[in-house]
Amino acid sequence: MCIKGRVQRRVDQCMSRLKEAMAARRMVSLHNYSSPHSHTVSDRIVEPYMMMNDGRDVRCHEISSHINKTFKLSRMESVEILDVPWVFENKHKDVYTDMFMFSGEQRHTVTLHLGQLSHNLMIEEYPQSEKCITANDDGSWTFHTDVVSFLGIGRFVLGLYDDIKIIGCPQFIDYINEKIKSMGNFYKV
Secondary structure, eight states: OOHHHHHHHHHHHHHHHHHHHHHHTEEEEEEEEEETTTTEEEEEEEEEEEEEGGGTEEEEEETTTTEEEEEEGGGOSEEEEEEEEOSOGGGOOOOEEOTTSOEESOOEEEEEEEOHHHHHHHHHHOGGGGGGEEEOTTSOEEEEEEESOHHHHHHHHHHTGGGEEEEEOHHHHHHHHHHHHHHTTTTOO
């Protein structure tokens, strides 16, 4: 069997076990989970509560860190269902994916004043943004949405800074100001 077939079979087995554990509200051990963030391969005891990304990821509450994390099924060797019921169900939180494709639990509401260029590019690059935009009487537009991370919307605002004004979210204003400040040092040798 080819490597791709073996990996898919392993992923399917892990998905089946995770769905079984979620239905029974049981903890699992993710055996030999390979994490590029911590540069480790280790077993993780978690409470799986939501399949994501067409079954390629699972959202879990990790017992050791008490943090909700997303785990990729392709990075786990196997899943063992433990005879331990969920204890931290009250900490299970839905994950929200913003229009810039960042996911997380915490949201920030951002409001922007858009000129013609930024309005057109927003709709062209992010068609789902249309429902977040209202026309103003002066020919400008107001964009209002929730974001998980400032990275995506920050890239958009910094690229069109002279056609956009931030009119909501002090944290986002601070983020943009810090980015501008750090860009001043970008080309110094």
